[in-house]
Amino acid sequence: MNAKQLLKDAEQRMMTEYHKDLAHASAQELHNAISGAAMDALAPVWVKKEEARSSRRQAAYLSMEFLVGRLVYNNLYCMGLLDEVKSLLKEKGVDITLLEDVEDDAFGNGGLGRLAACFLDSAVTCNVPLTGYGLRFRYGLFKQEFVDGRQVELPDDWSRFGDPWSVRRLDEAVVVSMKTGDVLAVPYDMPVVGFGAKNVGTLRLWQTESLNEIDFAVFNSQDYAKAAAAKNQAEDITKFLYPNDTKKEGKQLRVKQQYVLVSATMQDILRAYRKRHGSDYSFFSREVAAQLNDTHPTMAIPELIRLLGEDGVSFEDAFLIARDTFAYTNHTVMQEALEKWDLSLLSSVCPQIVSIIKKIDARFRREMKKAGKEITPSLCIILDGRVHMAELATYATHAINGVAALHSEILKNDVFADWYQLYPERFQNKTNGITQRRWLGLCNPELSKLITDQIGPGFETDLDKLKELVPKINKSLCGKFRTVKKTKKKQLCAEIQAKEGVLLDPDMVFDVQVKRLHEYKRQFMNALSILAIYDQLKRGQLKDLPPVAFIFGAKAAPGYDRAKAVIHWINLIADKVNNDPKTKDRLMVVFIRNYNCSWAEKIIPAADISEQISPAGTEASGTGNMKLMLNGAVTLGTFDGANVEIVEEAGRENNYIFGATVEELEKIKNSYDPVKIYNKNALLRRALDTLTDGTFPDDDGMFAELHDAILKGASWHKPDHYYVMKDFADYYETKLQAIRDAKADETGFARKCLMNVACAGKFSSDRTIRQYAKEIWKV
Numbered sequence: 001m002n003a004k005q006l007l008k009d010a011e012q013r014m015m016t017e018y019h020k021d022l023a024h025a026s027a028q029e030l031h032n033a034i035s036g037a038a039m040d041a042l043a044p045v046w047v048k049k050e051e052a053r054s055s056r057r058q059a060a061y062l063s064m065e066f067l068v069g070r071l072v073y074n075n076l077y078c079m080g081l082l083d084e085v086k087s088l089l090k091e092k093g094v095d096i097t098l099l100e101d102v103e104d105d106a107f108g109n110g111g112l113g114r115l116a117a118c119f120l121d122s123a124v125t126c127n128v129p130l131t132g133y134g135l136r137f138r139y140g141l142f143k144q145e146f147v148d149g150r151q152v153e154l155p156d157d158w159s160r161f162g163d164p165w166s167v168r169r170l171d172e173a174v175v176v177s178m179k180t181g182d183v184l185a186v187p188y189d190m191p192v193v194g195f196g197a198k199n200v201g202t203l204r205l206w207q208t209e210s211l212n213e214i215d216f217a218v219f220n221s222q223d224y225a226k227a228a229a230a231k232n233q234a235e236d237i238t239k240f241l242y243p244n245d246t247k248k249e250g251k252q253l254r255v256k257q258q259y260v261l262v263s264a265t266m267q268d269i270l271r272a273y274r275k276r277h278g279s280d281y282s283f284f285s286r287e288v289a290a291q292l293n294d295t296h297p298t299m300a301i302p303e304l305i306r307l308l309g310e311d312g313v314s315f316e317d318a319f320l321i322a323r324d325t326f327a328y329t330n331h332t333v334m335q336e337a338l339e340k341w342d343l344s345l346l347s348s349v350c351p352q353i354v355s356i357i358k359k360i361d362a363r364f365r366r367e368m369k370k371a372g373k374e375i376t377p378s379l380c381i382i383l384d385g386r387v388h389m390a391e392l393a394t395y396a397t398h399a400i401n402g403v404a405a406l407h408s409e410i411l412k413n414d415v416f417a418d419w420y421q422l423y424p425e426r427f428q429n430k431t432n433g434i435t436q437r438r439w440l441g442l443c444n445p446e447l448s449k450l451i452t453d454q455i456g457p458g459f460e461t462d463l464d465k466l467k468e469l470v471p472k473i474n475k476s477l478c479g480k481f482r483t484v485k486k487t488k489k490k491q492l493c494a495e496i497q498a499k500e501g502v503l504l505d506p507d508m509v510f511d512v513q514v515k516r517l518h519e520y521k522r523q524f525m526n527a528l529s530i531l532a533i534y535d536q537l538k539r540g541q542l543k544d545l546p547p548v549a550f551i552f553g554a555k556a557a558p559g560y561d562r563a564k565a566v567i568h569w570i571n572l573i574a575d576k577v578n579n580d581p582k583t584k585d586r587l588m589v590v591f592i593r594n595y596n597c598s599w600a601e602k603i604i605p606a607a608d609i610s611e612q613i614s615p616a617g618t619e620a621s622g623t624g625n626m627k628l629m630l631n632g633a634v635t636l637g638t639f640d641g642a643n644v645e646i647v648e649e650a651g652r653e654n655n656y657i658f659g660a661t662v663e664e665l666e667k668i669k670n671s672y673d674p675v676k677i678y679n680k681n682a683l684l685r686r687a688l689d690t691l692t693d694g695t696f697p698d699d700d701g702m703f704a705e706l707h708d709a710i711l712k713g714a715s716w717h718k719p720d721h722y723y724v725m726k727d728f729a730d731y732y733e734t735k736l737q738a739i740r741d742a743k744a745d746e747t748g749f750a751r752k753c754l755m756n757v758a759c760a761g762k763f764s765s766d767r768t769i770r771q772y773a774k775e776i777w778k779v
């Protein structure tokens, strides 16, 4: 398939479906026509792939989230057709950027979902037989608006104009039985396009619907209300993506979502297996590997045991098969984020699973008793009537991995220390990665060209090749890099002006923090540093500081009041700073609305400084840090997550590291006194006190709460839980240094940026996926 053919097909589709030619197409029509034509072009490869699937050992990636973003550009890019389609469209008077109006496919909240999408991309390009399994949410992650600086959530009805990238496969639907009623899970398959389109993989997303019998009953039954309720319960399950980080709410719905995902997926996998081997399950764990992306799909383990039991396999045999099949990836060390489900809650949805979890728990107790070992509370699978999903996943899988070297060490030494004692051979590390196809080739063609001009083609499938840049970094290359960066900054300025109405100067230093809003990510500390800079500028200090723009992008979970208050606060800061004639040429702040993949693709290539400022030991890995590194930003960060490895690869001298280490924080944790620091540091005190001194109106009391959270704590946490006061001074000085360096010696700074690009090879998700394939899945 070439671009000409594809456009011809698209034109025909425009005619038959919309009775228009391409030049008169709306964004949605153009999207449907081009995507549909691309799907046709991919079909022959996709079909062949499906056939090959059945004869090889397979891996399945089970994830509640897949943040795939906008598919049309990426898929055309991977098919090698994007540039040509662009110019052919132009000849016909159509600007491809019309497609900017097409919504992202946002079946995820942030890093965890984006990781799953990067993994599928890498697997298909690296020829690893991996299928993604998730849920097809009717509404993706909410769309974020600001009203008076406050976050407002709007529904993301992403498929209302159609969904040209999915194929509905009703013939492969399965029934999922729950205590609340049976539902039909219908798979929608999306192609995952490998680079060069030599290979096409599958993301299978389940959508719940009511069974025909129930629909029929709505019209026929005497009990209309009951039938209608059953219909609603079925359709509600995959209606909304569950926003993480919230306190409570919708727990039963969340359990139903998890159960539908795992039951439908295991039925699907078993159906394919039985076609080959009937009821002989002795090959099962040799032919199937299944990865649990965090604990959300952990019920897949008891579900597989249950399904095998239905076909006559004993509990013990089924347990061993399941253990050899599953592996578990941990993504968080934060206690409040480790899932624990009440037995009564699980019983209200899937009592059949509860009885198997109890059997697994009993098996563990027997094993421990036999070995003469004690079951400490941290080893309990069931404790106080609750199932600890991480303990279940650790006991009933053969491999557990963290997502960065530091994180995996913390798992062994702290969070799962007792488990590590029992099963040291299960613990592994798989440092996260990102796909360089989307996060360099697609989003930064200017830098890609510069790289290819220097070292030849090939980084798209071999990111280690970037190392060849190192000996070529000289003054001339630094100059070219700065030209590229300036181009990307200008493009971003235009976008921000169009979407946000804020005009930034591309000659400013761009300091970027884009990621979910959470206290541990410390956007709050960034805001404090901006207020301190503003304070100093107003007092005639910092005369040597070059003009700087701070760019934020973040959504807060709808129920997370403090995170929302931070957004509100930063927006008020932006308003104040940007409108102050005294400072506005030297300091700008913008919080873009509705941060998502498509925004990330525009912001990241334009960044000079990448803020990765979580307290050491809290961010498991981070992947935003890798995307920014790959696009030539220096990291302003703590020794946390994958920052440690970024600095290891690119050199400490090429990044800006500050703050307490894990060991230092461990030492002071019982004697930490943030008030003491606050009293001593007048600049910090003034910045923090803007929350309560009337600088910003606190009409809902939330700013006072943010202030209290630092100095007083609350019943559920101690003061300054995330060590903002502790790290502030070092952060502030290091940040000023980074901003000064960016302009004081532009060639020197470009050299640092280029060293980051050249050393980013390790962070390709191709490397990560090959490690999973070799060391866990054995595919």
Ligand SMILES: *Cc1c(COP(=O)(O)O)cnc(C)c1O
Pocket (backbone or CB within 6 Å): 109, 110, 111, 112, 114, 514, 515, 516, 595, 596, 597, 600, 621, 622, 623, 624, 625, 627
């Ligand atoms: C990469 C990415 C993330 C993860 O960012 P972190 O800085 O690692 O938290 C979140 N959201 C989007 C849209 C991303 O592309």
